[in-house]
Amino acid sequence: MESQFDTVVSAYESSMEEMPFRKHVEAYSFLNAVGDVAGRNVLDLGCGSGLYTRRLRSAGAARAVGMDESAAMVEHAQRREEREGLGVEYLAANAADPAAGDLPDIAGSFDVVTAVYVLPYASSRKALEGFCATARRAMRATGGRFVAAVLNPEFSTDPQWYRGYGMLLSSQESPAEGTPGHLRAWVGPEVLDLDFFRWSAAAHEEALRAAGFDRISWIRPTVSDEGRTRYGEAFWANYLDCPHALIIDAHVGPEAVLDSRARPAEDTSATPHQ
Numbered sequence: 001m002e003s004q005f006d007t008v009v010s011a012y013e014s015s016m017e018e019m020p021f022r023k024h025v026e027a028y029s030f031l032n033a034v035g036d037v038a039g040r041n042v043l044d045l046g047c048g049s050g051l052y053t054r055r056l057r058s059a060g061a062a063r064a065v066g067m068d069e070s071a072a073m074v075e076h077a078q079r080r081e082e083r084e085g086l087g088v089e090y091l092a093a094n095a096a097d098p099a100a101g102d103l104p105d106i107a108g109s110f111d112v113v114t115a116v117y118v119l120p121y122a123s124s125r126k127a128l129e130g131f132c133a134t135a136r137r138a139m140r141a142t143g144g145r146f147v148a149a150v151l152n153p154e155f156s157t158d159p160q161w162y163r164g165y166g167m168l169l170s171s172q173e174s175p176a177e178g179t180p181g182h183l184r185a186w187v188g189p190e191v192l193d194l195d196f197f198r199w200s201a202a203a204h205e206e207a208l209r210a211a212g213f214d215r216i217s218w219i220r221p222t223v224s225d226e227g228r229t230r231y232g233e234a235f236w237a238n239y240l241d242c243p244h245a246l247i248i249d250a251h252v253g254p255e256a257v258l259d260s261r262a263r264p265a266e267d268t269s270a271t272p273h274q
């Protein structure tokens with residue numbers, strides 16, 4: 001399927017190294033929220049170039065599968081897999097279509113499903129619900145966790161707010177669900193321009209509950225010690241005050257599968273906050 005991501009593969013691949021915020025805030029916070037995946041089966045929706053899928057496999061996942069609708073992203077990830085032989089599987093599919101969760105070798109197979117910056121590309125409530133339904137259908141019948149990094153519903157529209165982190169986010173001031181927005185990101189010499197959609201906390205939670213997730217928490221990102229030491233506290237102040245993304249940790253099933261391993265109590269709340 002053609003996607004706005006087809007032309008940004010190399011920028012995306014280098015963004016983890018080029019953007020300090022990705023490494024020291026996003027990856028640090030997200031992987032902490034996911035916790036120990038050793039021996040678990042993990043599905044990474046909207047895996048892009050496979051940045052997180054590879055990390056999860058290297059962290060001991062028994063099976064790590066990346067799913068993305070961008071043929072260019074999946075081809076790139078597969079080429080890397082051929083070179084590196086980590087044992088990661090990739091497939092091209094539209095994860096907003098719940099049928100993706102019913103695919104052979106996907107349905108009922110996973111303990112943990114992840115999605116980093118994928119739900120903001122849901123252009124309709126149906127698509128938002130579709131991502132959540134795919135996550136649920138891909139999970140074991142007994143339950144599992146869906147850990148997703150999403151756009152903070154209350155992100156700052158002050159054009160300078162995230163400039164120091166290499167990003168500019170804009171969107172109309174509108175209370176309507178699914179309001180279009182735009183992200184410009186500077187990754188080394190490249191400029192990424194991506195269109196997204198804004199969803200409220202309630203819309204995310206409704207979509208998750210419709211798919212069967214019944215324990216939902218929102219986690220604020222934090223900065224790694226290395227990031228604080230290297231860039232200083234002042235550098236991160238704007239971001240931590242109003243992060244552009246939050247993490248959702250949604251559970252389904254009688255027992256929590258894999259509790260987060262390093263989530264400070266004060267970072268978890270039932271509702272997102274700036």
Ligand SMILES: C[S@@+](CC[C@H](N)C(=O)[O-])C[C@H]1O[C@@H](n2cnc3c(N)ncnc32)[C@H](O)[C@@H]1O
Nearest residue numbers: 005046047048068069070094095096116117121
């Ligand atoms: C912002 S990128 C994030 C990539 C990766 N998760 C990361 O953090 O490096 C979003 C990815 O989601 C994928 N995506 C968007 N909508 C999708 C859909 N309906 N089904 C599958 N993938 C989708 C895009 O192709 C893109 O690779």
